[in-house]
Amino acid sequence: MSALPAGRPFVRPVREDDLDSLLDLAGLTGGGMTNLPPDRATLAEKIARSEAALRAQITAPQDEFYLLVLESAQGQVVGTASLFSRLGAKWPFYSYKVSRVTHVSRDLERTFSTRILHLVNDFDGASEVGGLFLHPEARSGGLGALLARSRYMFIAQHRQRFGEVVIADLRGWVENGTSPFWDAVAGPFFGSGFLEADLHNAVHGNQFIADLMPRYPIYTSMLPEAARSAIGRPHESSVPALRMLQAEGFAHEGYCDIFDAGPTVQARTDRIRTFSLCRPVAAALPTLRTDEPRALLAQGQGAGFRVWQEAD
Template sequence: MTHQVRMACKNDVDALLELAALTAGGLTNFPHDRGVLAERVAWSEQSCGVIIDSPQDEFYLFVLEDTETGRIVGTSSIYSKIGVRWPFYSYKLSRISHVSNGTGRHFSTHILTLVNDFDGASEVGGLFLAPQARSAGLGQLLSRSRYLFISQHRERFGSTIVAEMRGWLDGAISPFWEAVGRKFFDSEFHAADLYNATQGNQFIADLMPKFPIYTALLPLDAQSAIGRPHVDAVPAKAMLEAEGFVYDGYVDIFDAGPTLHARIDQLRTITECRLVGDGLELPLPGRNQRLRARNSGLEFTVSLEALES
């Protein structure tokens, strides 16, 4: 089979909705909601149609298409600048120590502090592959296509880029949400996550505690979930780390999944790709293949091709 990554268009909405139904929830940037998906496709098309010299509030939505059948088997996205429509919230995990000289005792623990450290950064997210497409390098094709797009349109993005990973679930239950978020929102995890994805997160600022949370006061299962990715997100996390993203204690406020970040100009794809003809080429060492990005304005496509001998 032959696949290519291209920009999403309005004719893809139904296919994206079918794909979103396979996620079982938990992907904030790819909710199973037709109205939201239609709005994001329109937002992406509008973003591609404007001429800008710096990121404002653009969104770019990509689909992975089986060109033999026309079927959409994957999707991913980029936000050019987060924290514009509403603040971008994270928890920052840090260590704090207490010492009592009178008793000779020392206590050290971690605290979670609500922060907006990534306001103004770009964000990659919403990466999802249909189960039948999780092979033959298609994950790399879908993921790294975004960085090729950034390289070709560097003025549209910031200096820092982040990626939120889906957090650990025990079955359908988020231990961290049950221990923290539910106490303030009185709703199921997936309901709050969907509301965040579709309506924005002002309710977080309104209801979430502003003071640091001592992790030692949380149940053990909630503590162990902090910074731990969902089992389905482990391969995506590995791809991000290979690209140059790092995790240093920032976590999602709902499920405590890890938030990774990197400097855009130091991303592996951006430093290793090269100009060829009407686009970019990225050799894949050890695979005798390359990613080939073609570009006419913002009519952007990427395919996985054999290297010419």
């Protein structure tokens, strides 16, 4: 493979020797990021799983996980992003679907309307993009957009590995390390705090959700105000990511995360803006150029995949 243009940040698949860098990044998240837990053994397993998926011959999505990293011009890993090829393959993928119900009493001349949360598996079979995190000192110069959009370039280079729908499960509202929604809805069933349960999910998977999660519809009017206001509300650090997703054509259609009630957005894979704008370019690096300033360029498949941004 030809060399990348020198001195330019780029995105690539994770490697085994990135473990220490990922652990450092995980320590900066403040918790609540399932795909980047501050646990060395779990991160090592994620790296191994990603490398194995890249080596596999895939004709249809099964249960693959891909982890990408942003490497700075100085050679440091300063960001991560991840992709899941198919949700629900190993165990059901749970979401809350928010709907509205209205009750009317003619005797009392009263109408009461409230939202209801339904536990659903509507996204089984979809792909997911997530795990977007940048080092605080790298959150400028368009690096966030480069990292976020690299996931769609990866899908474009490996289309057969992904489904027809892509979702993103955004981090929900957390206050002082606790989730008002978790404390009101799920906490009593699990007997643990939000961060503890979230780490268990990251390390051991979410089968415990199927075992203990309340299955009946939940009337939000019965929840504390703090929990109600958290439904569909992204964490302040996730607002830029939500805006980028919306710019790509992702829409919030009433689904939210079962842990912290963060918004779940979705899009048809082939209609994602970056994906739909991709086109092949018959040229070799480092001479590859486009007539569009700051265009994204991608080359290679599997472990050789690279994405960078054209200079002005």
